[in-house]
Amino acid sequence: MDTLINYFNSIPTAHRSIFLIGGLAFFLILESGIPLFRFKYKKGKHLLLNLFFTLTTLVINLIGAALILKAADYNAENNTGLLNLFEAPIWVNVLIGIMLLDLIGAWLIHWIEHNVKWMWGFHVIHHTDQQVDVTTGLRHHPGESVFRLTFTALAVFVSGASFGVVMLYQTLSGFFAHLTHANIKAIPKLEKILSIVFVTPHFHKIHHHYTLPYTDKNYGNIFSIWDHIFKTASSYKINDLTYGVDTHMNQKETTNIRTMMMIPFQKYRSPIGSKFSD
Numbered sequence: 533m534d535t536l537i538n539y540f541n542s543i544p545t546a547h548r549s550i551f552l553i554g555g556l557a558f559f560l561i562l563e564s565g566i567p568l569f570r571f572k573y574k575k576g577k578h579l580l581l582n583l584f585f586t587l588t589t590l591v592i593n594l595i596g597a598a599l600i601l602k603a604a605d606y607n608a609e610n611n612t613g614l615l616n617l618f619e620a621p622i623w624v625n626v627l628i629g630i631m632l633l634d635l636i637g638a639w640l641i642h643w644i645e646h647n648v649k650w651m652w653g654f655h656v657i658h659h660t661d662q663q664v665d666v667t668t669g670l671r672h673h674p675g676e677s678v679f680r681l682t683f684t685a686l687a688v689f690v691s692g693a694s695f696g697v698v699m700l701y702q703t704l705s706g707f708f709a710h711l712t713h714a715n716i717k718a719i720p721k722l723e724k725i726l727s728i729v730f731v732t733p734h735f736h737k738i739h740h741h742y743t744l745p746y747t748d749k750n751y752g753n754i755f756s757i758w759d760h761i762f763k764t765a766s767s768y769k770i771n772d773l774t775y776g777v778d779t780h781m782n783q784k785e786t787t788n789i790r791t792m793m794m795i796p797f798q799k800y801r802s803p804i805g806s807k808f809s810d
Contacts, residue, residue: 556710559714600688615691642751654796658672660777661740670709729755729756738767740775750766
């Protein structure tokens with residue numbers, strides 16, 4: 533475990549890129565062989581659109597890496613953060629660190645984005661994809677990427693996780709983003725068991741159903757336990773899913789980079805069963 537953490541503490545950017553691109557390519561191949569849904573769309577065009585948002589996320593994360601490193605260094609120098617309050621075997625430290633990063637840096641900010649009206653305007657870009665596949669996992673407006681980066685830094689500060697643990701978490705998070713959005717068939721019995729603890733492809737895809745209340749369910753990133761604990765977990769017949777969000781179903785709008793970038797600054801559109809007052 534020490535060797536693993538030391539590796540991620542100084543992981544080269546090239547290695548991180550290989551993990552990201554390799555995972556994307558792997559699931560793209562799986563999608564062609566065992567698709568959950570057979571979408572009638574131009575996959576190449578869809579890929580390029582979502583890769584644009586992926587690249588903006590990567591640029592923001594590269595710039596923000598200094599903020600995360602500073603939070604980790606502050607904890608190390610001042611012995612602050614929850615993990616520094618007690619002694620534990622390294623594997624326990626790593627597990628708790630990953631869980632806290634997932635709770636604060638992923639689940640919490642995701643829940644907030646769904647419950648704060650102006651933040652929802654940025655996050656809705658992710659939900660506008662009507663052909664959810666592996667490329668959807670990193671389809672985030674640059675503004676949302678800033679939100680998530682800020683909460684990741686907050687999670688590092690609160691947890692006391694080392695930089696190596698943070699980089700391990702980020703790698704796992706990228707893998708789960710690919711896995712849970714990939715348009716692949718899953719094994720129902722295995723899904724049911726794993727989804728008690730982990731976010732599985734079918735568990736997450738319920739979150740992409742186009743209407744409430746399902747849009748506001750299953751927020752998890754790596755661990756589904758947060759949704760079970762906070763009672764935001766839900767089930768739905770996977771074959772009956774309709775992807776997208778009911779306020780933005782015009783594909784001329786949601787397949788155009790310029791119009792998508794402007795959605796957060798438009799007048800709020802009230803979905804059926806709106807959680808916000810107009």
